Amino acid sequence: xxxxxxxxxxxxxxxxxxxxxxxxxxxxxxxxxxxxxxxxxxxxxxxxxxxxxxxxxxxxxxxxxxxxxxxxxxxxxxxxxx
Numbered sequence: 001x002x003x004x005x006x007x008x009x010x011x012x013x014x015x016x017x018x019x020x021x022x023x024x025x026x027x028x029x030x031x032x033x034x035x036x037x038x039x040x041x042x043x044x045x046x047x048x049x050x051x052x053x054x055x056x057x058x059x060x061x062x063x064x065x066x067x068x069x070x071x072x073x074x075x076x077x078x079x080x081x082x
Contacts, residue, residue, distance in 0.1 A: 002066040002067065002069070002070050003021075003034050003067065003070060004019055004021065004034070006066065006067065007019045007034060007036040007038055008038075009060065009062075010038045010039045010057060010060065011036070011037075011038045011039070012037060012040075013038055014016055014040050017037070017038065018036060018037045019034065019035070019036045020034070020035045020036070021033070022034075027040045032074070039057065039068060041056065041069065049067060049069050050071040051064075051068060052064065052065060052068045052071070053065065053068075054068070
């Protein structure tokens with residue numbers, strides 16, 4: 001939910017928001033991917049995206065912990081979601 005809300009929050013002001021979420025199994029693991037047409041991130045920003053307290057757009061509200069928690073929760077051993 002956090003990823004989707006961020007994709008809408010950081011949407012590009014000149015176009016209607018588009019968000020695609022996909023999931024599939026690969027090598028016994030669940031893969032979830034999300035794509036949007038929002039604000040473009042540089043390669044350097046993309047590398048920082050899931051870091052703790054990383055604020056890539058300081059002019060918008062947020063603490064920089066949401067995507068960090070998404071990654072921590074989803075990558076811990078034995079993680080299950082319902």
